[in-house]
Amino acid sequence: MSQSKNTPPRTTPRFSATFDQFTISEIQRAAATGIYDIRGAGTKRKLPHFDDLLFLGASISRYPLEGYRERCDTEVVLGTRFAKKPIRLKTPVTIAGMSFGALSAQAKEALGRGASAVGTSTTTGDGGMTPEERGHSSILVYQYLPSRYGMNPDDLRRADAIEVVVGQGAKPGGGGMLLGQKISPRVAKMRDLPEGIDQRSACRHPDWTGPDDLEIKIEEIREITNWEKPIYVKVGASRPYYDVSLAVKAGADVIVLDGMQGGTAATQEVFIEHVGLPILSAIRSAVQALQDLDMHRKVQLIVSGGIRSGADMAKALALGADAVAIGTAALIALGDQSPDLAEEYAKLGTVPGAYDDWQEGRDPAGITTQDPELAARLDPILGGRRIANYLSVMTMEAQAIARACGKSHLHNLEPEDMVSLTLEAAAMTRIPLAGTEWYPGKTGF
Amino acid sequence: MSVALSNHQAIDLRETTIRKLNATLQSEDATGTWLVSHPEGRHSIAVGLTAPIDVTIDGQAGYYAGGMNQHANLVIKGNAGPGVAENMMSGAVRVEGNASMAAGATAHGGLLVIKGDAGARCGISMKGVNIVVRGSVGHMSAFMAQSGNLVVCGDAGDALGDSLYEARIFVRGTVKSLGADCEEKEMTAEDLQLLQRLLKEAGITEYSPESFRRYGSARRLYNFHVDNAAAY
Numbered sequence: 001m002s003q004s005k006n007t008p009p010r011t012t013p014r015f016s017a018t019f020d021q022f023t024i025s026e027i028q029r030a031a032a033t034g035i036y037d038i039r040g041a042g043t044k045r046k047l048p049h050f051d052d053l054l055f056l057g058a059s060i061s062r063y064p065l066e067g068y069r070e071r072c073d074t075e076v077v078l079g080t081r082f083a084k085k086p087i088r089l090k091t092p093v094t095i096a097g098m099s100f101g102a103l104s105a106q107a108k109e110a111l112g113r114g115a116s117a118v119g120t121s122t123t124t125g126d127g128g129m130t131p132e133e134r135g136h137s138s139i140l141v142y143q144y145l146p147s148r149y150g151m152n153p154d155d156l157r158r159a160d161a162i163e164v165v166v167g168q169g170a171k172p173g174g175g176g177m178l179l180g181q182k183i184s185p186r187v188a189k190m191r192d193l194p195e196g197i198d199q200r201s202a203c204r205h206p207d208w209t210g211p212d213d214l215e216i217k218i219e220e221i222r223e224i225t226n227w228e229k230p231i232y233v234k235v236g237a238s239r240p241y242y243d244v245s246l247a248v249k250a251g252a253d254v255i256v257l258d259g260m261q262g263g264t265a266a267t268q269e270v271f272i273e274h275v276g277l278p279i280l281s282a283i284r285s286a287v288q289a290l291q292d293l294d295m296h297r298k299v300q301l302i303v304s305g306g307i308r309s310g311a312d313m314a315k316a317l318a319l320g321a322d323a324v325a326i327g328t329a330a331l332i333a334l335g336d337q338s339p340d341l342a343e344e345y346a347k348l349g350t351v352p353g354a355y356d357d358w359q360e361g362r363d364p365a366g367i368t369t370q371d372p373e374l375a376a377r378l379d380p381i382l383g384g385r386r387i388a389n390y391l392s393v394m395t396m397e398a399q400a401i402a403r404a405c406g407k408s409h410l411h412n413l414e415p416e417d418m419v420s421l422t423l424e425a426a427a428m429t430r431i432p433l434a435g436t437e438w439y440p441g442k443t444g445f
Numbered sequence: 446m447s448v449a450l451s452n453h454q455a456i457d458l459r460e461t462t463i464r465k466l467n468a469t470l471q472s473e474d475a476t477g478t479w480l481v482s483h484p485e486g487r488h489s490i491a492v493g494l495t496a497p498i499d500v501t502i503d504g505q506a507g508y509y510a511g512g513m514n515q516h517a518n519l520v521i522k523g524n525a526g527p528g529v530a531e532n533m534m535s536g537a538v539r540v541e542g543n544a545s546m547a548a549g550a551t552a553h554g555g556l557l558v559i560k561g562d563a564g565a566r567c568g569i570s571m572k573g574v575n576i577v578v579r580g581s582v583g584h585m586s587a588f589m590a591q592s593g594n595l596v597v598c599g600d601a602g603d604a605l606g607d608s609l610y611e612a613r614i615f616v617r618g619t620v621k622s623l624g625a626d627c628e629e630k631e632m633t634a635e636d637l638q639l640l641q642r643l644l645k646e647a648g649i650t651e652y653s654p655e656s657f658r659r660y661g662s663a664r665r666l667y668n669f670h671v672d673n674a675a676a677y
């Protein structure tokens with residue numbers, strides 16, 4: 001008799017859903033190193049997102065606009081509440097704050113070139129304003145962060161708008177982090193830090209706490225800048241109704257709401273994946289807060305965190321946002337995750353589409369690095385063209401949807417143009433489930 | 446309203462708004478000496494100045510007096526609220542009374558003198574400023590201080606110099622406790638010379654540099670290491 005006849009049948013190897021392969025590798029990594037994992041980018045878990053909404057389009061009850069003949073305007077004006085010089089964007093998609101330090105100078109220049117080419121803004125980050133960035137950005141938003149690295153009144157006055165950063169979606173409640181590999185001599189000088197240290201920037205502002213102080217702080221910034229610049233307040237999505245209400249009370253012209261899909265240069269994996277809200281769940285509450293204060297469209301709302309396309313943009317606007325911001329998507333447009341770099345990603349232990357060790361500064365695309373040789377791989381002019389192309393496509397996609405819904409301006413999109421595909425999305429957005437008039441929490445049936 | 450007097454220009458904050466005060470002092474035409482009367486705790490007095498003018502604030506100032514100062518010399522003849530001289534770049538701010546929390550926060554340059562005491566977080570995240578406090582400072586002073594010098598003629602509260610970088614701290618009195626990664630350093634001849642100069646610039650002549658102790662970064666937390674996790 002053969003051996004096989006004596007061996008009882010065995011089940012195939014079965015992997016645990018709870019202890020999946022990534023979880024096992026993380027436990028093994030933690031046990032070997034004794035320190036949490038740090039990485040870049042935003043959350044990677046599956047979350048309710050804009051894909052869970054659909055537009056209805058026009059039919060007998062609504063009539064559409066001609067796709068190539070009738071106007072669908074896209075301009076948005078930000079900072080109309082108090083600023084003497086509001087900013088005017090030709091399209092309601094902007095580049096989110098990313099620092100020189102996290103990104104190479106070439107990448108920052110490319111973002112500025114691309115944004116300027118389509119008439120929108122780009123944003124500094126935790127590290128101050130570089131001359132290249134100012135020079136190549138026709139509309140530049142200057143971030144006012146807890147660290148105040150490189151902060152000075154001359155740059156404040158050179159900016160077109162000022163964004164007081166309270167938090168970001170990838171890490172609401174967390175401070176900045178830039179590991180030593182990326183603290184090059186120039187980055188160190190701009191931040192007034194020793195070269196090569198692991199920079200841990202503060203999570204709270206050093207000279208104000210709470211909304212009453214923030215009101216005084218905003219007034220001080222306005223006094224220093226002659227009340228000219230729009231003042232944004234950026235928050236990570238965590239308690240959007242209350243945060244938006246308090247930011248309005250503190251005197252913000254514009255509120256930036258960043259969901260947990262928003263990227264970071266370097267943060268603990270556990271923080272990225274377990275703190276904050278998906279952006280889909282935060283927009284309706286933020287808009288509600290503005291409406292309750294009679295401030296919707298008077299204080300503008302910029303939404304970010306996982307915006308990828310004109311469809312995402314149109315859905316965010318239809319939920320009540322005035323504009324969207326992109327970060328991760330802009331880096332991909334520049335060349336991040338390119339399949340052309342597969343061999344080099346393999347040397348870093350990863351594959352195109354999964355590269356997230358932005359904190360290491362070894363980015364083969366030359367974007368998230370301070371290594372001069374790697375950074376030189378990114379041509380800022382070509383990169384700028386790619387960004388401009390991508391922003392144009394997003395705008396055209398959003399216009400295509402808006403026209404199909406019969407809207408002559410992107411801002412005329414409204415919740416009633418959409419349905420939810422899932423119960424979760426219906427509950428989060430208060431947009432009825434497709435085929436019904438109902439969303440969780442709605443009464444009166 | 447601004448009234449030209451014999452040798453200084455006067456602005457009365459009972460009659461003038463903060464906006465008009467700052468617009469006047471920030472004007473490219475602003476020169477000479479200014480007296481701001483009846484400040485009465487208003488916020489953002491004399492912020493964002495850029496010219497080497499002399500401004501005296503005759504009373505109590507609220508939040509952020511002298512914020513982001515460049516080149517101007519300010520004297521506050523009273524107490525100052527939170528964030529006095531925050532992010533100052535150059536020039537000088539002298540507080541004749543006490544200062545609230547976060548005095549000189551993130552300031553990059555210039556001289557901040559506090560003749561009384563300073564509250565919590567004096568010199569937080571300072572980036573090159575010189576701060577001289579004739580009295581004592583509260584807890585967490587020089588937290589994450591990057592560069593510059595903090596001189597305390599009195600005592601320092603808890604967690605002095607927590608997580609500081611390359612700033613130097615000099616304390617004449619007692620230190621309730623040192624923060625993470627802050628340690629006492631040897632007082633060098635260069636330190637003594639620096640201290641002598643700062644005390645002189647602050648108008649403090651009764652204390653000798655030798656009566657101070659020097660504190661700075663142990664630089665143990667400059668790079669992450671698992672064995673230091675408990676220190677954060």
